[in-house]
Structure formats: structure tokens, C-alpha cells
Amino acid sequence: MLLIGYLSGRGKDIHNSLSGYYLAGRNLGIIALFFTLYATQYSGNTIVGYTPAAYRTGFSWLQSISFMTIIIGVYLMFAPRLYVIAKRQNFVTPTDWIHYRFKSNAVTILSIFLMLWGLGNYLLEQLVAIGQAVSGLTGGTIPYQFAVIAFVLVMLVYEWMGGMKAVAFTDVMQGIVLMIGIVVFLIGALYLVGGNMGDVTSYIASTEPAKVGVPPLEGSINWFSILILVGFGAAIYPHAVQRIYSSKSERTLKRSFARMAWMPPVTTGLVFVIGIIGIMMFPGLDKAGSEKLVGMMANEIAAIHPIYYWAMVLFFGGIVAAIVSTADSVLLSFSSMLSKDVYGRFINANATEHKKVMVGKFGGIVVVAFLLWLAWNPPATLYEIFVLKFELLVQVAPAFILGLYWNKLSAKPVFWGMLIGALLAGFMTLTGHKTVFGIHGGVIGLGINFLIAVVGSVVVSVSAEQKTEVEEMTSLKVEA
Template sequence: MDLTFAGADGIIILSVFAVVMLLIGYLSGRGDKNLHQSLSGYYLAGRNLGFIALFFTLYATQYSGNTIVGYAPAAYRTGFSWLQSISFMTIIIGIYLLFAPRLYVIAKRKNFVTPTDWIQHRFNSKAVTLLSIFLMLWGLGNYLLEQLVAIGQAVSGMTGGTVPYQIAVLVFIFVMLAYEWMGGMKAVAFTDVMQGLILMVGIIVFLIGGLYLVGGNFGDVTRYINEMEPVKTAVPAMDVSINWFSMLVLVGLGASIYPHAVQRIYSAQSEKTLKKSFSRMAWMPPITTGLVFVIGIIGIMLYPGLDKGGSETIVGLMANDIAAINPFFYWIMIIFFGGIVAAIVSTADSVLLSFSSMLSNDVYGKFINPGASEHKKVMVGKIGGIIAVFLLLWIAWNPPGTLYEIFVLKFELLVQVFPAFVLGLYWKRLDKRSVFWGMLIGAVLAGFLTFTGHKTVYGIHGGVIGLTLNFLICVAGSLLVPVSKKSMVIEDEPMSLDVKA
């Protein structure tokens, strides 16, 4: 994403964003005595996020600067079949609505802090809880790694290489740790509002600039691609369609149970606020991912013949050309790419916050020192999060594969928690023994396929194959094995906290 036009101006804009994020962190924590004394205060913003903050923090959870940096190159390489990116972002919202309102009601009554609080409450099983903790931490660790890689690439590219990759990662990790330490979830949510607005406006201006470069007629782009690279406009082959459906399942189910996404459900001010935020989120896939898809397609005409590595630079190439149009586009591009960096950092802080909450509440609080005070748990989570970040840094120095490949990797194991998490909300008979073995066998199979190079089998992702077996074991085991009433710990929770419901 090298931006040869940016240089010193890029450093200035990035410095401004860094200062603003630190200021948000300071103001978020100032005068709030409860923030650092309680788990819900630090990790859930006191369960008091209003509509605007909740909407943008959900938006930042689902979309990152990586949406632009990673998805446009994928559209360039794949062609029109990358329309799937819009559909799998849309299906995530549908899955949220399947379980989020009911989970919110139970979490509100039981004061849940982390996703596995629900798992423990539902199944009352150390084995199921520990396995779900491991799989969720795996997903978070991979996602955090992805963001660390993206931070370094984005800052280094935006400054024209003036700021080296490693220095970029270290500086913005320090900024992220500082404002998150000061303000917790409140700081994360308010920085999400800032980056979300810049990201939305910037994508639209970026697309306008891209269309200008190709003469303002998208029809010319499609005709060019159809003539020069017809495979990218052709009806997808059967294996591509199967892979598309597999991706819908993998991402739709996996992303909906991101631990940091689930904690945003817990953080809502009310059930009405939660539903209103999700209803607005339903419009975001075409507005965000859809426009990024078009940007990638335009790149096929502007920069033909790029190999896989070259395609990863397409956003930077286009930004350089757009910035050269006139001074307005020049400054918009600099601010936009500063916003991309802020968006990546903002996504990383959400992941880190959730990671540290699980270390403090789930690992330390449930199994190491159950009698610890909430203040001590918060401190353990803060310090544990810092250690985890620096353990991941040595991987980030030599990032494995493209950002998209890292993106897919994390879902293969995380998605195995879905049957326990969501099926457990509605099916009382779901047995903890079947859940444990289904989750374990599904994860082992998915991990084996992924790490032995069989990421897909006939177009189906290893994680989906493992999930299918997981579901079968859960359902068949629960139906075949007698279940005592004592093991059915889920109670008849009301479906809504709203008065009119």
C-alpha cells in the first residue's frame, strides 16, 4: 500500500490521529472511579453504550481498514465472483439477529462479562468451558496478528517507507495500549465512532476518484474485463460456487461469535438500542464491502497483469493516482489513509480488550484464582494483554501469507464453538458431553485439514467440514444419550426485557 505522494504529510496526519486517540482514552477514563474497579466497567463500558457508540463499535468490529487493504486485492484477483464478500458480510447480521436479543436478555440478568460466561452458565462443565476458551482465544490471537501485520503495512506504505514496518507496529501498539489502559471499552467505542465516520466518507470519495480515472463509466470497465480477462466476468464454475457457499457458512457463523462482538451485545444500553443498531448495520455491507468490491474491479482495468504480490499493492497504486487529480483529492486521500490506520488500530484494540477480558475473567478468575477481586482481575487482564501482544510481534515481523489468508485461518477453529453457543440458547436437550466431543473432534479435523494444506476439499473449507461433523455429534449424541433434568441448566428466560415485548 505504498503511497509515494504522502511522505511528511502522512506522518503529520498519523501523528494527529495518534494524539486524538490518546486524548479519547484520557477523557474516557477521567473521573470514572468504577472503570478500573469492575470487570463490567472496564470491559463493557458499564453496560451503557448508546445507539451511536454501539452502532459504530459494531461497525468497527465487522469492518476494519483491512476491509479496504485486503478485500480490494481479492476482488482484483477473483473478479466478479468476489461479490460473495457482500453476501457473507450480510449473513453475519442475520446470524446476530438469530441469537443476540435472547443472549442480551440472559446476559443482562446474569451479569455476563465474557462469551464463555454463557457457556459455563448453560452447560456447567469445566471441559466445555475450557475448550471454548481455547478456541475463542485462538480466534482472537489470529485476528490480533492480522491487525498487527496490517498496522505495519499501512503506516509504512502511507509514509512512503519513511517509517519502517517494525517501527510503525511498535509506535501504534504503544498508542493502542495507552488509550485502552486509560479508558477500556469506553475509549475503544469512542475511537470507533471517529474511525467509522472517516472510513465511510473515505470509501465513497475513493470510489469517485477511481471512477474518474477510468473515465466515469463503470460499463467500460466491465467491457474491458470481459474482453481481456473473461474468466473474471464468467459465470463461476461449480467449485467456485461451492467455495462461495462454504465461505458464507464459515464467515457468517464464525464472525457472529467473535468474542469482542459478543461483548458488544452485552454492552448495549438496552435491548431496543441493540436491535436498532443491528437494523442499521444491515445496510452496511453494500455501502462498505460493496464499494470496496467495485474499487477492486476498477483496478483490473487500471493496473492489468499484476501477480498475487502485486495485487496486494493495488489500493496504494490507486490512491497515488487519485491524489494526483487535484489538491482536494490529495488531502482527502491522506486523511482517508490515516483513517484506515486508525481503523486497523481500532479493530486491534477491540480484539485485545476481549482477549485480556478472557484471560482475566475466564482463565484467571474461573480456574486460577476464583476468589480474586474484580480490580485484581482487571489488572491481570491488562498485563496479560500486553504480554500477548508482544508474543505476537515476532510473528508480525515476518507475516505469514496475504492478509486474506490470515483472515480465513482464524475461523476454522473459532466456528466450532457455534453449536454450543447458539444451539444451546434454544435447545434444552443439548447435552454437554455431546457438545464437548463435537467441538473437540470438529476442531481437530478442521485444524488437521488446515495445517496439512487442505484448506478446502472440493471447495469446502476444512472448518465447515469440521463444523458439520460437530453439529452431527451434538445433535445425534444429545438425542441418543439420556439427559437428566439436572444437566438441562438452561432456564426459561423471557425473550425480551422490553416492556411491550
């Protein structure tokens, strides 16, 4: 990863350009773009976390495949259209689009806050996951703290040297290792249970019939609620949107998404099957025990043959690397928003691009230092507040996506919808009412947010001149 970072930044003047450093010069080809999208959507935490979830939940965890699939569907609702406008206007951050569309500091600042909050939460998750993964996989030989510090330093160094280009090319390496590792892991697990999934299903039906049963009504409602929350929340993650901006062409973007559509069954689908096999391999694990399932299964698989042993070594290297790959994407996006949206737009509008890039780099180090402190010494209340992620982030979706298609959408209703939706979602989550009849507080907040934005925009009168201006903004014409 360090070598890739060095080669990505060598001899190139990327550090004097926001688009060069944060968007790889808007020149990512199909392979790099596909793998960086893949690494953005699938962390190593997907393997470590989704396998125990399948073990505990049973066959209803099939829903994990649909979570990942709907994100691609939401991307396709807005990504190609946004790409054309972003290329024409040279956008660097997601809130460049928000500011350009609504011309409102209030909407821009609130969007920046909600997006930075989501990114900070996600980065905190990845830092904790790195430490837990390395500590767990080495049986505590490498302590949690050492693992986090070592990998954070590696990530900061290669990201500092190569920016988005380094991140994208390390994603290619990590994605390939992770894909191969999942397939080898599944083959080994199947071998250990006799190679017949029918026997596994029969075993579960006879010992834990609830895990093959139809989920209750509230569980099904909750499933659809998560689809909305994750689908719209993950698709407008700032680091995901910046991948759209980084594409070499619209054709490259669409072809990358076409390949991404196959990844949910190939990745989360196989992880789901591994978790189901684990029910037969290690029956009766409690929640704490099931969290160690991937390591326990890997030890059994590694004992089959030396080839499997080395495959598991590479696989776990891939898991840790994939967690790092998600963390580096999030940190890069966080830095870009600090440098361009916060510093460049509201503090020093006359700063050179080089100075903005340096502010982003140093700002990223400060953020990582704060999050490391939070991960090791979590103050109860602060940590509880910080766990809000999708509930707040998803409130940006109406402004972000609806603004691309509906010319009458106005700034004031958008601001109040976003604010009230975020406050309601935050209040419900922090007071313990995370769901109502299976519907998440974030989804309820999103519904009210959408309603306020739409009804308010219908009521607010818009001049013919403003309509024409918005039509011009959202047109798909390409400048010569």
C-alpha cells in the first residue's frame, strides 16, 4: 500500500490541485473506478460483521443482499445526471452541487454538517474495526492499540503521497484479495460440512427451526425500512459521490455500475452462505461467541491443507486491508470537505488550491487523532450521540436527488425539511425509540423531510426567471 501511494504521487503535481488530489484528476478508468466503488461499498467489516449476523438471524438475513443491491439502484437514479453537471461545473465535493443548485448558505452549511457527521461516524467505525480485526485474528498477540496506530500511520502516509489515485489503486489490490479470499473460504467451509447445502438446511430446520421460518410482520417492515435508510444513505455518502466525479467518462461510470450490480450476490450472498454453514459447524454460540465465528471457521479451514492455510493468511490480510481501504476513502472525503467547503468557502475564499489541499491534509490528521481518542476513551453521552449515522445523513437525500429533477424545489423548504427530519431522527434514536412498528426513526424523519420540501416548494412562488435559471443549471448539455 505504501509503494502504491509512492508511485501514485511520484512526479505528478497533484498536490497543487483540488481535483488532482481529491478526484485523481477526474481520470479513473473502468478497472480502478469499479474497484474503488466496490471497496467503498464493501468493507472488510462486511465479512467480519455480516457472517455472525447470518449465524444469529438465519435465512431471513438474505435481506443483506438486497441492502447492497438497492444502493446501486439509487446510484443510477442520480449518478449519470450528476456526473454531467459536475464535469461541466468542476465540482470537487458533494456540497458543491448543493451550493450550486440552491445558492443558500443555510442549506449548504446544514448539508456540510450532516455529511461530515456521517463521515466522522463511519471513520470511527473503521478505526475500531481495524483494531478489533487485527487483535482478534492474531489472538491478541498484536494489541488493539498497536494495530490501530500502525494501520492509521500507513493509511495517512500513502494517502498524503498519492491522494485519490493512491486510494483507488490500493482499492484494486484489496478488492481482488478479498474476492478470491471469500471464494476460497466458502469452498473450504463447504468441504468441512460434506459439500451439501441441503444437509446444512436440514440440520438447521431440525435443530433451530426459527432460523428457517418466515420472519414476523414487524421484521418484514423493518427490512423495507432498512432498504430505504441504507439505499439512500449509502448512495449519497460523500466519498461515494466523489467516485462519481472521478470517473473518466459517463460511459466508464455506467459500465462500472453495471458490474457493481453483480457484486451483492457475489460478496454479501457468499458471506450469507458462510454464516449459514457456521450454524452447523459451531452450533449454540451466544452473541459474543458468534462475533468470533469468522476466525473460528478460518482456523478449521486452514487445517485442511497448506494451500488453505496460506489462502486464509491472505484472506485475513485482505479483510484488514479492506477495512483500511474504506477508512482511507472516508478520510480523504472528510479532508476534501474541510479544505474546500469549510475553509475555502467560509474562512479563506482567496486561498490557493495548494493551501486548501494542505489544510485538508492537516485537518484530516487532527480528525483522526480526535477519533482515536474517542475510540479508546468513549465518553458515554458523546459516544451515544456519535452513533447516529444513516439517520442524519439520509436527510440530505431529498435536496441532493430531487434537486436534480424538479426545478421548483426551493431552498427554504429544503432547509426546514432537512433540519426537522434530522432533529426528529436524532431525537428518536437517542431516546431509545429507534423504530416504530419496525420503521426506523431516520426513515420517519426522511418522510417528513420530503413532505416539507415538496409541499413547501409547491406553496412558495418561483419567478419565471428563477425557473429558467434552474433549468439551465440542471440541463445535460455538455460545453464544447
